[in-house]
Amino acid sequence: MKKTLLIYMALILFFGIAIALILHYGTFLENPLFSEVIAPAASLPTTIGDTFLKQLHHPLPLLLIQFIVIMIVTRLFGYLVSFVAQPTVVGEILAGIILGPSLLGALFPDMFISLFPKESLGNLHLISQLGLIFFMFVVGMELDFDKIKKQSSASVFISHVSIIFPFFLGVALTYWLYPIFAPKNITFIPFALFIGIAMSITAFPVLARIIKEKNIGDTRYGSMAITCAAADDVTAWYILALIIAFSISGSIASSFILLLLIALYVIVMFYVIRPLLAKIGHSQSERLSMNGMSIIIVLLLLSSLATEAIGVHALFGAFMAGAMMPSSAVSRLKELIAPRLEYVSLLVLLPLFFALTGLRSEIGLLNSVDAWLICGGIIVIAVFGKLFGSALASKYMGFSWRDSFALGILMNTRGLMELVVLNIGYEMGILSTELFTMFVVMALATTIMTGPFLNLITRGFKENKVVETMQKSLIDLLSHELRTPLTLIRGAAGNLSNPQFTLAEKDKEEMVQTIVEGSRRMEKVIDNLLVNARFREGKTPLNKTMLRVDDVVSSALSIAENDWKRQAKLSFSPDVPPLNADIALLHLAIGNLLDNAFKYGDEVSVEITSAFNEITLLICNNGDLPSADTITTLGNLPGRLDNSEGKPGSGIGLRLSKKIIEVHGGTLTITLENDRFCAHVTLRSES
Template identity: 90%
Template sequence: MKKTLLIYVALILFFGIAIAGILHYGTLLENHLFSEVIAPTASSLPTTISDTFLKQLHHPLPLLLIQFIVIMIVTRLFGYVVSFVAQPTVVGEIIAGIILGPSLMGALFPDMFISLFPKESLGNLHLISQLGLIFFMFVVGMELDFDKIKKQSSASVFISHVSIIFPFFLGVALAYWLYPVFAPKNISFIPFALFIGIAMSITAFPVLARIIKEKNLSDTRYGSMAITCAAADDITAWYILALIIAISVSGSLSSSFVLLLLIALYVVTMFYVIRPLFARIGHSQHERLSMNAMSFIIVLLLLSSLTTEAIGVHALFGAFMAGAMMPSSAMSRLKELIAPRLEYVSLLVLLPLFFALTGLRSEIGLLNSVDAWLICGGIIVLAVFGKLFGSALASKYMGFSWRDSFALGILMNTRGLMELVVLNIGYEMGILSTELFTMFVVMALATTIMTGPFLNLITRGFQENKVVETMQKSLIDLLSHELRTPLTLIRGAAGNLANPKFTLADKDKEEMVQTIVEGSRRMEKVIDNLLVNARFREGKTPLNKTMLRFEDVISSALAIAENDWNRRAKLSIASNLPPLIADITLLQLAIGNLLDNAFKYGNDVSVELTSAFNEITLIICNNGDLPSAETIATLGNTPGRLDNSEGKPGSGIGLRISQTIIEAHGGILAIDLENDHFCVRINFQSES
């Protein structure tokens, strides 16, 4: 050991002295070769270490990294803050972008603003934010399901198209008034008017879907209709936007026709070449997505974006179309495998740059007169009137109540991020001036903010009163059925065992003891459910939430159910599930109730746990003598029993308690018949 240390020290000294000697003689060589050395001027030399540090930070890469850090911190902070006032995260991120822009930071701290966001650095921000938008639009496209949209009812088609055409008409009419004052030079009226029309017609499908999930509205008539209409709106609006861009960039009627022909050829290619190719990839990828398959899909996404950019439409349209071509979840798990890999990168890292860039383009200071703010207010009023009342009146015509019609209209009035995407496209094309762009950003923010409060106002107390009323009507019947049945069995078995006149075989005694045990277990579960129900109704059950692994809860509840029923279920759990914040005791009770029902009604029980778009989905299915579709349709609203034709005792209060617990955690429980199986589907939004 000592010998090795001596050799080590000797080598370091020898080579260190040798390097120093070479450097010394190299300096003498330099002086000999160059007799006149031009010394750097004093002004070009940094005077202190801090000057050197600041000079390094103004290089493009360090500056970009600083911008990344500031933007991510501020957007996440404001996204978190607005959640306390029941606003979607996108509202806080839009506000954060405006605060970082010239409207606030540039006005209050001009030197800091210029140092942090010099004009020459905005090009880098723009390019990277566009890359984030490409991935985001790909994810948005994946959230749409063409198969479901094709099956939508005539009511949803009517409402969806009216919710586009009416505000589009108002937008075109508004453009006639705005054009002389706000239109940039060299922009003709037709593209200007068409663009104002589409900006008034947009519905933010991703934001609307999140609001519906957070407020547990997917099982309401207006909530499910809003999801369908918003999905159709997104597809229709993006096709219209592609046509508007084609008209805007083409210089003549003939070139416009050629451009529209290229767009049609592109769409046909996507449907009949790329979509089957994605489906083939989906069939070959089951539990996990290979690196080669993921790389191939990313290349196809970028090629699609490149194609639409080359045509002259926009790269974002190509990304949206590539996502929409993904096979449905019923065909393969490709969406579920891809989404988590792209969602975090696009939403958390790259998309905040887009919000910041939008804020840098918005200059609230330009609205420096009463007239300007009156015009901005008029745009907001007209946007709300067109989208909200257009959707509401169409819904009322299709048979909705006034309450549901206005609730649907409020949801369709949500614009959010999709509006900003459209506005930025118009700004980059020179169709929108900075002042008009700022007004429409304010409109997008206002219409998104008002969704939550307006929806709470119009639906206040409606769902709660409905649940209480149905619970009061059926609780006595449920208690009679759920408690008297096992109590009768227990008393009968105990009476037979205690009667000295009966001579029972050992096997009969064992069966009666088992009857008493099973009856007691069932009564215990019913009493647990009733106690939880009473505490929830009295507001005496605060959730003791902790971060947990949902798969552990499922495995534990399933082990108990399998032991009770002496049968096994098919279990499928996806990898890399996000954590869940929940009350583990109540959640295990809810899942246990559902598993008991599954084993009670069928022999073939399957449990599947998956995750996509930061959402956890649990599906519990069983075969057997299934209830009718009419019976299933009433379960979402009525806590009745679910008896089948064999007379097996129904789920009753257990199903209702499961639904109550799941909804208290912000989840959604839905019941349906799928491929001759009775299935309970639970969706939770991960809070991580």
């Protein structure tokens, strides 16, 4: 080891000296005139500082700084808006506006110019377009053409009305906007058509996330909104492709040629690319190889290049490439690809698009009351067209008014897809900066209002859904609790009444006892149901009388011990004060708690104490205890007890006990303490 170290040090020293000598004698080869053109040497700190600042203004360091700032600000605002129940895209749009001339440029112009000089915007634009291409590919993958083909007549009708009605209002609005905001070189027809499609867009990805976050996918309006939004996306992008083709062509003949090229492209995608992707999906069903991913990315880029060459837009090609992916029923290709591209596009590249949109939006241009009134008018017409168009179509197809308006509110979500369309219009010179800014504000407003409006219109839906779930659960469990004793009673009665059976006296006694116990069990369930129904209808007047709690507990305990053939340990203070209560209801409540104690454990103990006119009843048991998770849910409907022995309860007895105790001014809490399951009842004596 020492020998190796010595050799290592000798080599470093030898070659180091040799390099130094070569560098020294090499300076003699320099031209004498060279030293005359060299600038005077600067001090070391100045040289390092100037070099550092100069390096930061090079394209790559500047782009990295822009990346860092944009990612931090967009993620921060995306996180902040989650506290007010808004989708992440709202915060990202706000972040883009804040980083633009509307706020950062107005408050800190020098910083804004240094961070986003005009010459750097080209790089941002190209990279953001790459992010959008990947994003639109993912959006296309989220659509399933097979499902869209199988749409019901209702979804087709609602989807198309939700496009044509706002499209009509947008075109009508153009008659007013064109003289004020249209660029000089833009004719009326492309301007009007573009405003119409901008009014008609629904943000399918944002809508899908809202429905998932609010857990309304199984509602009629939620599932219909997903279907309609998917159809909207396909229809709107085809219409947009036609509008772009019409806008860039100078004559009817040129438009016809472009339409033929678009039709040819679509045919190739459906009959060449789609089968090819299906083959790749079949071969890559379990694991996506690098070669398979490379082929798909190349096909995506070729599709985008084809539509860009035609003159439609690269994003349409990306969308179509995603839509051509094989369905999830055929292959797992979508599941394997989507997460990989989503991280790249959503987290890294797409924030650049939001920043670029903010840089193009200049809120300061809306510097008059008239400008803001026009902006407000655009928002009102956009909401009216999309929301009411969808709602009225839904009502016509048999939806309730509340479901119809809930569906209309969801379809009014524009979000990111609206920004994509607006940026296409801006880049084509169809939208002026001022009008572009107004439509960005509209996109932001319609996305923000989705959550609050939906909560307002569906305020009772969640409660109804809970009640429906509770009723279904209750019916399932009660059917078990009623059928089990009924089956035993019928079996025992059948054996007793069958003359072919010769039964011993002991067997007869057991069967009679089975009938008695089953009848008593059914009677308890029916009593609980009847009292619970009276509580729900508000028809439970308390028939109060002065009573002793220990007498009620002793009576209920005696019945429970007889039913369960076990004894409990009872202890109570001799000075328990009398209580003014409804003896029948209190007996039922305590009986339910005792039944739970015997049913879910052994060594049942009952303790009654009092202090300062407050009576405490503690019913505990050990044995096979419910889980801690079960205990935490007992306060919520439809909570019920269930243990590992498979002894489920309907939960109605426990909930009814709580109601009875609460109407008497007391409290009921369930706890696990010292390996015991305990019900704490507190009641206040009036004496």
